[in-house]
Amino acid sequence: MLLGVVLSEWPLLRLPHAGIVAIVVALSSIKAALVALFYMHLKGDRRLLAFVALAPFGLIALALGVVFSSYLIRL
Amino acid sequence: MSTAATAGYPAVETATGIPSGKLGMWVFLASEVMFFTGLIGAYVVLRMGHPAWPGSEGHLNVWIGTVNTLILICSSTTIVLALAASGRGATGAVRGWLLATVGLGSCFLVIKGFEYAAKFSHHILPSTNVFWSCYFVLTGFHALHVLGGIAFNLWVLAYGRSPAAWAARGHRLEYAGLYWHFVDIVWIFLFPMLYLF
Incomplete structure (x- = not known):
């Protein structure tokens, strides 16, 4: 998530907006999946x-x- | 790994092998997913149909949102630690971690309150434009869920005062944890959608 913040705030990177959106949504989905799998015990x-x-x-x-x-x- | 049986509570015989309360909580959370997806979906459709969204007036402080994200993630960790302590039978530690969770949830709401107050002082209201309508509806409903989670955690915390009550109803800590993690997951999506795009 912090990576997403840095990517969206860092103009030097010159990523297209759609690229940043895709990266941040992917990071959010991974983090949500990790919370569900491990914190909410879905894995076990x-x-x-x-x-x-x-x-x-x-x-x-x-x-x-x-x-x-x-x-x-x-x- | 932290099912009712492994958390130190007697295993419950049900047709599914899952305690009814836990299955009920998951079905409730599934309905909550539909609720928030409806709201988030409306936001995405409105945003995609707007040429210059949200415009210069729609600026949110990214760092406030980041701090609140960090607070909620930490509170998810503290409730996991409460459940782990419950598995060890350390009731004192359970109460401590639950209080930490409630404290962090309250911090989240206080920061959100300051954020709202700053917007109101600049005459930014839900009626200002579509972006602010979406912002206040999404974050408002999320904040209500955080408040509900705090109440649920306090309810479970109250059982910790009596060993008999904890032995009979302490397993509800796992259900409170599931709800609290769900609230965290909703914020994981709300934060980038509202603050970063």
Whole structure:
């Protein structure tokens, strides 16, 4: 996360904005996954809890698919 | 590794092999993921549809956000240490680490309060523009969740005053920990989305 702060605040790096966004979102996702796996014990717990934890992401993907399908209709 | 059984509590016989309270907490957290994703999704769609987002008036202090991020991550560590102490049966250490978690959560809210006060003093309100509407809604709901987590931690902390109560209900510390980590994860995404982009 601190790396993300440095990247976004450091003009010398001259990364495109989309590149910084991608790096920071990737770092956030990795950190969230580490918290879930180790602090929330998903790694050692029963698989059912991992399914419960991942289920909303499937629903979100479905919802986003419906939302962004309108782009295809516009084209 | 810190299931109810390994944390020093009797294993519970359920059809799933998972204590009902723990499964219930995970289902609740799954619903919370949907809640925050709805809000964050609305923010992303609005932001992508705006040509010059958030504009010069939408500046947030990155370092305040960074300090608050660090505070929440530290509080996640302290509640893990509380659970580890619970596994060892060290009730005094559990209370100490839980108090540290509550203290760090309170620090987060105080800093957020100062941040809000600074915005209000500059007449920046949720009605100012779409960015500030998103900012106050997202951080406001997150702050309410932090407050809820503090209340949950204090509730578990109260069991520590009596060995009998702790023996019967101390396993709820794990549920409080799950909730607290979820609040941390939400902030992990809110911080870059609101402060860095």
